[in-house]
Amino acid sequence: MLLTGAEIVVQCLQRENVKYVFGYPGGAVLHIYDAFFQQDEIRHVLVRHEQAAVHAADGYARASGEVGVALVTSGPGATNAVTGIATAYGDSIPVVILSGQVPTAMIGQDAFQEVDTVGITRPCVKHNFLVKDVAELAETIKKAFHIARTGRPGPVLVDIPKDVSAAKCEFHYPETVTMRSYNPVVKGHQGQIRKAVKALREAKRPILYAGGGVILADAADELTALARRLEAPVTTTLMALGAYPASDRQFLGMPGMHGTYEANLALHHADVVLAVGARFDDRVIGSPEHFAAEPRTIIHIDIDPSSISKRVKADLPIVGDVRHVFADFLRILDEEGLSAPSEALAPWWERIEQWRARRCLAYEQPSDGLIKPQYVIDTLWKVTKGEAIVTSDVGQHQMWAAQYYRFDHPRRWLNSGGLGTMGVGLPYAMGARFARPEAPVVCVTGEASIQMCIQELSTCKQFRLPLKIVNLNNGYLGMVRQWQELFHGGRYSESYMDSLPDFAALARAYGHVGIRVDHPADLQPVLERAFTEHANELVFLDVRIDPRENVYPMIQGGKGLTEMILSADDL
């Protein structure tokens, strides 16, 4: 039977078991929208800005582990999507973006709503395609999903000219796809793995340093099993919070610029570092020269060879899928019948406990003073029993959420770690809610970030998404203000926002519940009501926090892991 290109798009998405498409219609995708109108299997979520379409698809992917799908029109539809695409690329999230394009005969003629979408997105996608013939459409979409979800995942864009979505051809969806140029490694090198196990067994001061790759590979259980066998401390990056239970004694917290004292010192002083799905980026180790000055053996597992020895030279590189490699580690440990290393590691743990005793995240909430942001996240954690999916935007609130919400499970913490995109929080929460309709979803944001995608409150109303938004409102671009205070002589250049809206009233104008919170004593009861009395409504909590509060610990950009500022007293 002959199908139009638009019908083929819909058929392909159904075959890929796509349940939601986040999108926004326009001229070049009218045929595709017409085909969507005539089917019931896939639900289209109409956002209010294309950036949010890609962020929501990205959030859906992060929360579910499935490929997220976004659909946008040509020209401005595609350019608006670029920030979303680059954000997904920054954190290696599997998303397929379908974009409309002007008819093939008009490409290159500066037509209405024409841009070179494939050219503009090339540096921020894992791969992209321009489909010039309807006969290639089905196979191209199959390849797009295959590339997006395998290897190191990432966004893949398929640009579809309007005449291609109108043209007809026989539909055949390939069951599998083989590409001679693309065959990601899955199994790790057995000899290297044996050497790594030996190094870990002989280590006196080991540490497991896990990054977002562990979440992407769904290898949290294997990480936990390995850590327990080795009795080694674990630190997980901002992207890997939840890959290891935060409530466990072996967990040291997050490393890096705003990491814990114990995580940073343990990472620095370890004799064997098992880096897995992590990339020693500038926000984690600061200066690579400072880090490299301390001798240690580095085992680096990653599915992407280009992540290995990029910033820090690995002694034992292992290319492969983390889950498979960990399974091999555990099997080899079983074969060798490793006895408990408790005694050998006792002095190391003693040092770590001394570092932990500094209680670097301690804070005080005066009962009648300003609300402390740390107290807000702490209370949120208590009220949600640590079980919520938490999204954040970018800035101080993001770091406080990462530090004070103790994640015990993977795929519960969604934020833009690589690109650091303000505005992701609300659309991530939308995507997460569609992925996990039974789970409480909280967006922790700030008064600056939330305004970068606030139009999505309208989408939330249309789709009755009972999200809880916790706006840590300090009236400043908080992280910018913090850097200006510490490193620019207190010259607060453009980091203060005058004339902010009344957020609670704004939320109500969109049809939601909006509540302003000014006093510490009000916080917990209001939060509890948000999840009980208003369980089925979106609740926007505008929480007025102490505007002078800074995020600590902190390592200044370019400094090393041992050069932490623990509080204002260290300055």
Place this chain on the structure above:
Amino acid sequence: MRHLISVLIENESGALSRVAGLFSARGYNIESLTVAPTEDPSLSRMTIITSGSDEIIEQITKQLNKLIETVKVVDLSEAPHLERELMLLKVRATGKDREEMKRMTDIFRARIVDVTDTTYVIELTGNQGKLDAFIQAIDPALILETVRSGVCGIGRGERVLRA
């Protein structure tokens, strides 16, 4: 260190810009780049001359391999190999310079492939050093145009790069 990297890549529109974009986006040097289809028209072969520390060259080969359309990457300069570049040179050839230009062409085993009353076009093949030496050897005032193909490379002996 100078390196010569050969890439087999799917012969698809956009493949060249992915490679060129990779070099500019990551700040890698690119001295010359040649590309043309192989005996299998679905595959193109690129030869890239670049330079950098060992770490940078390692990243370059890894990043090239990471491109979805890349089939194979090899650093030819790691082992014995041949390099050839083609140059076409249009020179002024009048009076006593006409005879001198013919002599230089013979010495360098180049060929004159176009002749007019006043000009020659000289074709010269060799490695980069030989081409540079020829340009050095003739009077610069007589050079009207220079066009060079960029370097092609191939491994010696049984060393073969195929899909």
